[in-house]
Amino acid sequence: MDLLNTLVDKGLRRELPTREEALAVLATSDDELLDVVAAAGKVRRQWFGRRVKLNYLVNLKSGLCPEDCSYCSQRLGSKAEILKYTWLKPDDASKAAAAGVAGGAKRVCLVASGRGPTDKDVDRVSETISAIKEQNEGVEVCACLGLLSDGQADRLRAAGADAYNHNLNTSEATYGDICTTHDFSDRVSTVQQAQAAGMSACSGLIAGMGESDADLVDVVFALRELDPDSVPVNFLIPFEGTPLAKEWNLTPQRALRILAMVRFVCPDVEVRLAGGREVHLRSLQPLALHLVNSIFLGDYLTSEGQAGKEDLAMIADAGFEVEGTDTTTLPEHRTDASVQPAPEPAADAAVPAPPSEETRRDLVSVRRRGAGTELPPNA
Numbered sequence: 620m621d622l623l624n625t626l627v628d629k630g631l632r633r634e635l636p637t638r639e640e641a642l643a644v645l646a647t648s649d650d651e652l653l654d655v656v657a658a659a660g661k662v663r664r665q666w667f668g669r670r671v672k673l674n675y676l677v678n679l680k681s682g683l684c685p686e687d688c689s690y691c692s693q694r695l696g697s698k699a700e701i702l703k704y705t706w707l708k709p710d711d712a713s714k715a716a717a718a719g720v721a722g723g724a725k726r727v728c729l730v731a732s733g734r735g736p737t738d739k740d741v742d743r744v745s746e747t748i749s750a751i752k753e754q755n756e757g758v759e760v761c762a763c764l765g766l767l768s769d770g771q772a773d774r775l776r777a778a779g780a781d782a783y784n785h786n787l788n789t790s791e792a793t794y795g796d797i798c799t800t801h802d803f804s805d806r807v808s809t810v811q812q813a814q815a816a817g818m819s820a821c822s823g824l825i826a827g828m829g830e831s832d833a834d835l836v837d838v839v840f841a842l843r844e845l846d847p848d849s850v851p852v853n854f855l856i857p858f859e860g861t862p863l864a865k866e867w868n869l870t871p872q873r874a875l876r877i878l879a880m881v882r883f884v885c886p887d888v889e890v891r892l893a894g895g896r897e898v899h900l901r902s903l904q905p906l907a908l909h910l911v912n913s914i915f916l917g918d919y920l921t922s923e924g925q926a927g928k929e930d931l932a933m934i935a936d937a938g939f940e941v942e943g944t945d946t947t948t949l950p951e952h953r954t955d956a957s958v959q960p961a962p963e964p965a966a967d968a969a970v971p972a973p974p975s976e977e978t979r980r981d982l983v984s985v986r987r988r989g990a991g992t993e994l995p996p997n998a
């Protein structure tokens with residue numbers, strides 16, 4: 620297939636595909652799926668070998684958010700019966716993080732609901748970062764606290780945060796459809812503040828919210844332009860009690876095509892399989908390891924993931940290996956400021972979203988263990 624040969628060549632050269640090529644990946648048929656996975660897998664192996672980086676989420680503050688992001692179970696007005704609690708104490712957060720590290724996680728992601736942190740919240744999180752770093756040698760810490768105000772990125776960096784996550788989520792054109800309390804440019808600005816403060820930027824998307832293929836390509840191209848070091852790809856978990864509860868738009872095959880498209884557009888970036896993998900990829904999860912080089916271990920913020928031990932077994936069975944703390948995740952050239960990304964191509968083409976998939980509420984389980992509970996975590 621000429622398309623796939625072209626995309627592999629470009630991926631190996633870190634050259635940006637055209638929008639038409641990215642759209643064409645999303646439009647491939649199920650008959651072509653294994654060829655698409657094999658092609659994107661070549662690009663993945665060129666830059667990351669067979670390594671899989673494990674990341675572990677600690678939800679520092681759950682629910683009760685004043686923002687209205689419609690995909691989120693923690694949003695204003697959410698009726699989802701999730702755990703709700705305020706800031707975990709630094710020691711408790713550190714204990715939760717240690718469980719993830721013991722399970723093989725190399726990065727701990729400290730997440731808090733809310734529009735953005737107050738300066739007092741930044742103090743709190745700084746203490747938590749110190750506690751985690753003292754107790755877990757070599758661990759990377761990423762903070763995800765919402766929109767940042769002036770000076771907060773510098774303070775988090777000074778406190779030892781290695782990375783900051785803030786997702787773009789969807790295309791600029793459709794951002795107003797999923798959230799009215801902040802906009803796309805607020806999100807871009809926070810990612811840029813994190814980069815300016817010297818933190819590794821992590822920014823990704825959520826697929827399956829009813830967006831078109833053109834929207835998906837738009838957000839991935841916007842991410843490529845922002846140039847984060849890691850791109851988490853979430854698949855919408857349609858929580859009952861949220862406005863998007865009926866958006867069951869993904870098949871395992873479509874989820875794989877989306878991951879392949881992200882890999883072709885962001886060939887040398889840590890592409891992370893994030894929330895919703897169990898719900899939407901289901902038994903095809905191991906194929907996704909040929910596309911991504913990073914996953915979350917265990918549970919998510921407000922929903923449960925597959926058992927950490929099953930994640931490790933899946934990685935081993937598929938012939939991949941967990942990345943150790945002695946290995947640098949990103950290829951060497953990504954730390955070389957003189958290397959510039961390939962130029963932006965022109966043109967666009969709208970392709971309609973596929974028909975809805977069957978509703979599978981049985982696959983969504985609200986988190987009832989780990990951080991904020993008396994029960995042991997899943998790691």
Ligand code: SF4
Nearest residue numbers: 684686688691694732
């Ligand atoms: S700001 Fe964050 S926690 Fe709040 S509704 Fe949006 S995604 Fe959810």
